[in-house]
Structures are given as structure tokens and as C-alpha cells.
Amino acid sequence: xxxPMGTDIxxxxxxxxxPIVNLIAAFLVSGLVxxxxxxxxxxxVQILIWGAFGFEExxxxxxxxxxxxxxxxxxxxxxFHCMLFNIGGEGQxxxxxxxxxxxxxxxxxLPPIVLIPLCVIGAALFGAAWAFIPAYLQAKxxxxxVITTIMFNFxxxxxxxxxxxxxxxxPGSMQPESREFGEAAIPFVHEALAWLGVEFAExxxxxxxxxxxxxxxxxxxxxxxxxxxxxxxxxxxxPTAAAYAGISETKSIIVTxxxxxxxxxxxxxxxxxxxxxxxxxxxxxGYGFVGIAVALMGRSHPVGVCLAAIxxxxxxxxxxxxxxxxxxxxxxxxxxxQGLVIIFAGALExxxxxxxxxxxxxxMPRRSAAAPAE
Amino acid sequence: MxxxxxxxxxxxxxxxxxxIAADFKPGIIYDLGGKFDKSFNEGVYNGAEKFxxxxxxxxxxxxxxxxxxxxxxMRNFARRGIDPILAVGFSQAAAVEKVAKEFxxxxxxxxxxxxxxxxxxxxVFKEHEGSFLVGILAAMSAKSGKVGFVGGMxxxxxxxxxxxxxxxxxxxxxxxxxxxxxxxxxxxxxSDPVKGGELAxxxxxxxxxxxxxxxxxxxxxxxxxxxxxxxxxxGVDSNQNHLHPGSVLTSMLKRVDVAAYNTFKAAKDGTWKAxxxxxxxxxxxxxxxxxxxxAKLVSADMKAAVAKATQEIVSGKIVVHDYMADSKCPY
Numbered sequence: 001x002x003x004p005m006g007t008d009i010x011x012x013x014x015x016x017x018x019p020i021v022n023l024i025a026a027f028l029v030s031g032l033v034x035x036x037x038x039x040x041x042x043x044x045v046q047i048l049i050w051g052a053f054g055f056e057e058x059x060x061x062x063x064x065x066x067x068x069x070x071x072x073x074x075x076x077x078x079x080f081h082c083m084l085f086n087i088g089g090e091g092q093x094x095x096x097x098x099x100x101x102x103x104x105x106x107x108x109x110l111p112p113i114v115l116i117p118l119c120v121i122g123a124a125l126f127g128a129a130w131a132f133i134p135a136y137l138q139a140k141x142x143x144x145x146v147i148t149t150i151m152f153n154f155x156x157x158x159x160x161x162x163x164x165x166x167x168x169x170x171p172g173s174m175q176p177e178s179r180e181f182g183e184a185a186i187p188f189v190h191e192a193l194a195w196l197g198v199e200f201a202e203x204x205x206x207x208x209x210x211x212x213x214x215x216x217x218x219x220x221x222x223x224x225x226x227x228x229x230x231x232x233x234x235x236x237x238x239p240t241a242a243a244y245a246g247i248s249e250t251k252s253i254i255v256t257x258x259x260x261x262x263x264x265x266x267x268x269x270x271x272x273x274x275x276x277x278x279x280x281x282x283x284x285x286g287y288g289f290v291g292i293a294v295a296l297m298g299r300s301h302p303v304g305v306c307l308a309a310i311x312x313x314x315x316x317x318x319x320x321x322x323x324x325x326x327x328x329x330x331x332x333x334x335x336x337x338q339g340l341v342i343i344f345a346g347a348l349e350x351x352x353x354x355x356x357x358x359x360x361x362x363x364m365p366r367r368s369a370a371a372p373a374e
Numbered sequence: 375m376x377x378x379x380x381x382x383x384x385x386x387x388x389x390x391x392x393x394i395a396a397d398f399k400p401g402i403i404y405d406l407g408g409k410f411d412k413s414f415n416e417g418v419y420n421g422a423e424k425f426x427x428x429x430x431x432x433x434x435x436x437x438x439x440x441x442x443x444x445x446x447x448m449r450n451f452a453r454r455g456i457d458p459i460l461a462v463g464f465s466q467a468a469a470v471e472k473v474a475k476e477f478x479x480x481x482x483x484x485x486x487x488x489x490x491x492x493x494x495x496x497x498v499f500k501e502h503e504g505s506f507l508v509g510i511l512a513a514m515s516a517k518s519g520k521v522g523f524v525g526g527m528x529x530x531x532x533x534x535x536x537x538x539x540x541x542x543x544x545x546x547x548x549x550x551x552x553x554x555x556x557x558x559x560x561x562x563x564x565s566d567p568v569k570g571g572e573l574a575x576x577x578x579x580x581x582x583x584x585x586x587x588x589x590x591x592x593x594x595x596x597x598x599x600x601x602x603x604x605x606x607x608x609g610v611d612s613n614q615n616h617l618h619p620g621s622v623l624t625s626m627l628k629r630v631d632v633a634a635y636n637t638f639k640a641a642k643d644g645t646w647k648a649x650x651x652x653x654x655x656x657x658x659x660x661x662x663x664x665x666x667x668x669a670k671l672v673s674a675d676m677k678a679a680v681a682k683a684t685q686e687i688v689s690g691k692i693v694v695h696d697y698m699a700d701s702k703c704p705y
Binding site: 061064065154157158160161162165169171172173174175176204271275276278280281282283285286316319320323324327330331334335 | 408434435436437438439440441442443446447450464465467468486487527528529530531558559560561698699701
């Protein structure tokens, strides 16, 4: 994200050291909270890490959640490059899931090799369409994207409740959910590994993860190595300069938001096509919002987003094991810990910047003396 | 020697049996609302606490934080020898079905949904019958001829409550108006007392005298609004009469606490059976609350009318329409 980056410390420090310092601060404060409720913080950290990476199933769950966060994190970060704050990832993901469901329900008879690409297209189209309206309103009417995307989350929710309760529900069922799509689905990783003769514990981790990694590469290529990406970043940095250079702001905003919406829409691939195999009420479960924190923490770079996504995946999975092992650590406390990470890594991103800089100046006096003169 | 061996074998199996009894460790997986939602999940929690107090047996509870955790939590419980496992809420059905197949020796129970497996006990409630009774009470105490209903989310379960309630109201007076509102379409709809209060207020402004809620934590706001406006509210699931004594006409009881307690107790005593049970008025699974807090609000006429309706429902003379049967409400 273009921000207060004018700095006199090496870039790697800004990108690597600051997030780590933020994380440590978040964990220290969480440790205090844990102490207050009378548990041992060291033990909690141990269980958290063991629960997230300690055994195969845990790794599977961690990466399953991480896949969700990569999609939504990428969605938010690409919009950041155009200086758009897309808070609508949640709604775009939800509607993207509708696209997948319609494909799954109508073309479930097709072989997976055809069906899965169709689902990818369905998710992208529906997610992008849901992002297009706020994008159009922003570009043509100046309606602020933050407001419109938030409102579109609620509209998406209402639309989906209506469809699930009145249209897609199985008659006579209590549960507002669609029927199962049938055999075709994105294979689980443990299945894929079994084909290769490798045994791996069962978990919801599926091959959408690979698609998420591909998306990372595609986003990286788009943002830094295409003309459209260049235009997008120019509009994000200075709309007037972009206009002077003959770049259409309208086009940039709309295209960026549609890509963002499509990326968010892919959440459904992991949750619906990869795991549940049917449309559930609120399957998007807040992943769209956490995507904002992931993008902030990952500094809107695909590599950073991946790492932040794995961190949040680990917090989700380790947190679940934590409330299992220590019943006094309720799910609310797990949310507190996640919230602290978000506050320190997202909202207070640059709080420790002066201190980190001071430390660097201490160790590298020459460089820091030269920097302000630049 | 052979005899000795067999004695030893018996001794070993017996000690194993004893250790199983000592290890009897039931577990509960709550729905997304969480165990302190003042209504549905909390009812289960209360039943389990009662069991714990009575028999001194600890149980494990787990509150899921997202949909993907249902299966994970259930499998975790089963692996750790937790048995029986009680799943709360209809959303758990798919997870129960999957995990119960993986662990055929573990006993499962699910509330509000039916799962047909040899190691699963399914418990559903006839909420429409209980709602019918409170509908009668509402209609008889509303002088304006108008009553209201505030639901959480527009899902079939809540329509079932609403339909039974409307049936009860129209049973007393077919011309009465029933206002219906749903709170929202996100998970927050179950925990939004402010919006619940606003919806109730708008119904009071339109002339309603009594408002019934089936909205979990949102309903706290409905009952508050009724107390503020000097009108009447009706609670749901647990007995909520005490929340605003004198302003809560009654509460529709859904005895999930009894269901939880009975499941644990049956499993402990070895009388647990898989299968399906629908708990209605006849089985004391649903009902209405009468205590010191609302004794003055319920006249002798009302009591008599409800008693008569109860009898007729139990005997089958009145059949309260179940919304789930055909996804329609004829009232």
C-alpha cells in the first residue's frame, strides 16, 4: 500500500521487522490477558503452535483456513493498490458462492475436469458482478466505496437468506442449505496425496489451495508487470497525474474492483466446492472482513498476504485446539487474541516505527545520516 | 488352569467396565449462538449443569466459532473418548451424520434435526404446539385486537414458531391482526436486542398489545420494549418471565434442558436408545410458563382456555399445523 513509506531504514526491515515486532507486542498483551484469567501464557502459546502445526490434521486445517484468507486478503490488497478500500469482500464471497452453487447444481453431472473450471468462472463472474455496482457508483457518481461495499454486504446477506429459504432449500428441511452437488468436487489434499501414494491425515484442506497460490502469482504479475497494473497504481497514487497521463480513472476503478470481487468470490471454491459441497447459510463466516487485516499485515504484497494468511489460519486452527485443551479459554478469548493481532498489525501498523528506526540508526549510523539528505 | 484364566478374563472385562463407568464423560457441542444466549443453547447448558450437580459427573462443552469447526469438534470429542456427544441445533446434522459413521461405537444425540443412524438419537420439538398456546394467551389479553411477532431470521424454524402462534391467535378470534417482523439476515439477527426493541416498538405503535419473540438474544430487547411501553411481551425457549416481572405475559417453553438431561442420564444408566423422538405438549417437551412473576396477568378464563386447548391438542382434536410439513401456513 502506498503509505508513509518514506523511510530511512532498509526496506526489508520495514517489511519484515515491523510486522514481527507488532506480532510480538500482540502476543505479549494477549499473554497478559491469559495471565489475568489464571492460565499459563507459555502453555497457551505451546498449545496454540502445536494445535496449528503439531500434527497432520492440524496443518490441514491451518492451510484450509489460510486458503480462505489468501483469497480475501488478495481481494482487499489489489483494491488497496488503486487506493480503494474494499470492505465488501464478505458479500462478494457470499455471492461468488451462489455462482458456484448454480454451476454445481446444474452441471453436477459433468466430469470434474470440466466442472471445476466452470465453477471458477462462476465464482469469478458472480463475485465481480457484486463488486461492479459499487465500483460503477464510485467511478461515475462518486459514492464512496467504503459505504457502498458495506451496504452491499447486507444486501448480499438478505438475498442469500431469501434464496436459501425460498428457492434453493430442500423441501421439508429445517436447514436453509442447498442439496449436495453430487460426486464432482475439488479433491481434498489427502485424496490427491493418496493418488501419489503418500498418506496424509484427513482434513478439509483441498486443492483450492493451489489455485490460491496461482492467484498470488497472477496478482503479482498483474500489479507490477502489466500496463493495467501500472495504470491502476498510478490512479491509486495520484488520480490527477493519472488523468494528465491519459489514464482513465473510471476504467481503472471498475476493472480493479471487478478483479477484487472475483478474488473474493473464490472463497466459495474452498468452502463450498472444496469442503461442504453444498451452499450453507453464512458460509463466508467473516473471512471477508479478516481479509482486510490480512492485506494490511501482508502490506498488500502477495507474498506478505500468503504469510499473513497462514498466520491467521494458524490462529483460527490453533485457537480451536486451545479452547479444546483449556476450557477456560473460550472462543471469545481466542477472538480477543486475534483482535489484538489485528490491532497491532493493522491499525497500529507504524506504532513501533520510530523505535525500530532508532535501533537501526544505532547500528548503522552512516546510512541513517545519509538518508535524510536524499 | 482354564477356569483360572476365565476368571482372570472376567476380572479384566469387569475392571474395564468399571473404568468405562468411571470415565463416563458426556460432551456438548453448542451452536453458533454460544452457551449463554439466554435461550436455546443456554437451555441445553442448564440441563447439563443440572445433570452435573445431581451426579457429580463432569462434562465437556464446546462452542464453535465457525461452520468448519462443527465436524472438527465432534471428531475431537469422539477421539478423546467423550460419549455421548450431544449436538445442539439443526445446523449440526451434516457433521453428526459424517462423524457418527466414523465412530459407530460412540453415542450421538442431536436436537432439532433428524439423523437416521444406529448410533444417533434425534430429538425434535413441536414448537408449533407451544406457540399455539401462547397465541391463545396473547389473543385473550390483547384488548386492541392486535398482536405481534418478532422473529430472528426468516428461516423455516422461525416460520414454524410464527405459524403456530398465528394459529393460536386465530383460534380465539379469527379476525385478529398479527404483525410479523424478522430482525435480519445475518448471524447478528440472533443477538441484536436494539433492533428487536425497535421492531417491537413499531408493532406497539401500530396498536399491538402483546408481542411474542422467537429471536434468541434479540428477544431481550423485545421484552424490554414491552416493559418500557407498558405492554406485554412473550418469552421463548427458557422461562423468561422473571426478566420483567409483570410485563412478560408468559414464555413458550421448549424443554431442551430436559432433553439434554434425559439424554445424559439415559446414557449413564445404560438405557440410552438411538432413534427419533418428537417432543410436543403430550410429552411435556413444550409448554407455557406460569409462575409468581406473571400470575396476575393470566386470568382464570385464560387458564381455562389454554387448559382446554392443551387437552384437545393432546387428544388430537385440534391439530396445530406444522409449517415444516408443507412449507405453508394456512392461518
